[in-house]
Amino acid sequence: MNFDKEFNARGLSCPLPIVKTKKALVDMTSGQVLKVISTDAGSLKDMAAFAEQTGNPLLSTVEENGEYVFYVKKK
Amino acid sequence: MANKKMAIIATKGTLDMAYPPFILGSTAAALGYDVQIFFTFYGLQLLRKDLSSVMISPLANPAMPMPVPMPVMVQMLPGMESMATMMMKQKLKKHGVASLEELRDLCLEADVKFVACQMTVDLFEFDKSEFIDNIEYGGAATFMSFAGDTDICLFV
Numbered sequence: 418m419n420f421d422k423e424f425n426a427r428g429l430s431c432p433l434p435i436v437k438t439k440k441a442l443v444d445m446t447s448g449q450v451l452k453v454i455s456t457d458a459g460s461l462k463d464m465a466a467f468a469e470q471t472g473n474p475l476l477s478t479v480e481e482n483g484e485y486v487f488y489v490k491k492k
Numbered sequence: 493m494a495n496k497k498m499a500i501i502a503t504k505g506t507l508d509m510a511y512p513p514f515i516l517g518s519t520a521a522a523l524g525y526d527v528q529i530f531f532t533f534y535g536l537q538l539l540r541k542d543l544s545s546v547m548i549s550p551l552a553n554p555a556m557p558m559p560v561p562m563p564v565m566v567q568m569l570p571g572m573e574s575m576a577t578m579m580m581k582q583k584l585k586k587h588g589v590a591s592l593e594e595l596r597d598l599c600l601e602a603d604v605k606f607v608a609c610q611m612t613v614d615l616f617e618f619d620k621s622e623f624i625d626n627i628e629y630g631g632a633a634t635f636m637s638f639a640g641d642t643d644i645c646l647f648v
Contacts, residue, residue, distance in 0.1 A: 430588040432519040436598055439522035457588070470523045 418477060418488050420452040421445065427456045427484070434460040435467050438489065442473060445491045450476065453487040461485055499639040500529045500646045505537030507548040507580060507592070508556075512648045513538070514595035520644070521602035529599070530635045532609035535648075536616070539608055539623045543592050547577040600626060607634060 424441040426434040434455045441451055453464070461478070464487045468475035476488040498520045502513040513529050520527045531539055537546055550556050551567045559579075566572070584591070590598070600606075606627040613620065613629065620629075628634075639645050 428588045430590075432515050432522070432595075433588070433590050436518045436522045436602075440601075467523065 418452075419450065420488060421449040423452045423454070425454055426460070427454055429455070430457055431459050431463065435463050438464070438467065438487075439471070442489070442491050447491055449491050451489045451491065453489060455485045455487070456483060457485075460487075464489070495524055495526045496644075497526045497638070497642040498528075498644040498646070499635070499642045500527070500648060501635070502529055502531045502535035502538060502648050503533050504648060505534030505546060507546050507577060509648065510538050510543075510546055510592050511589075511595070512646075514592060514599055516646065517604045518595055518598040518602060521599065521604050525643075527599070527602075527604040528607060528635075528638045529604060530607045530609065530630075530639075532612050536608055536612050536618060536623075538592070538596070539606060539627055541622060541624050543596075546592060547573050548580050549573045550576050596624075600624075605638075 422441060422445060424438060426437060429437070434453065434457050438451065438453050441453075445451060455464075461480070464478070464485075465475055467473075468489060472492045474490045474492070476490050479486040498516070500513045500517060504510070513535075517527050517529050548556070549567075550558060550562060550572070551564065607630050608623065608627050610629045610631055612618075
């Protein structure tokens with residue numbers, strides 16, 4: 418999937434993947450896609466909850482080799 | 493639509509109990525909430541510029557997981573609190589959990605409002621110059637004026 422910016426959240430624990438995803442989105446423009454790579458198993462549910470509550474659509478979630486890759490579209 | 497609101501009362505000043513207000517505060521702010529944290533009694537320690545005095549003790553804390561079983565008599569020995577704090581901080585770091593300083597900064601960056609209890613400052617004769625800047629001082633009524641209109645209100 419194409420993306421405009423990548424945020425490497427590997428090794429970070431709750432709440433950093435979410436709080437810093439929010440920060441990464443700040444300077445992006447509407448419609449751009451942020452790729453987030455996390456190793457925190459909790460972020461699987463948290464990222465979906467973040468997307469739902471902030472209205473930034475979660476386009477895709479991929480789990481591979483103990484990593485979680487999220488594509489979040491800026492609303 | 494107006495933002496949702498969350499208010500937290502932070503009353504504890506130990507390392508373990510310092511985390512929930514800052515974690516929930518920074519997360520709620522990231523989710524678009526207006527957040528206010530009211531620091532009172534021992535919670536005021538969390539507003540110090542220097543957070544090195546915020547510690548954890550295994551004493552009277554039987555739920556704290558220990559690498560080896562430790563009798564209470566041993567936990568009482570001088571230096572045990574510093575050692576437990578050092579070990580806990582190492583563990584937090586190893587697991588990628590942010591430091592208190594970092595979480596507090598993330599809260600401030602996200603415009604989480606910190607209110608310090610004026611009564612406690614007077615009671616314990618705290619020196620305001622030891623606290624971080626950008627905090628307000630107020631009392632119970634100040635807290636209510638924000639808390640009365642919140643969606644989430646927590647006591648930690």
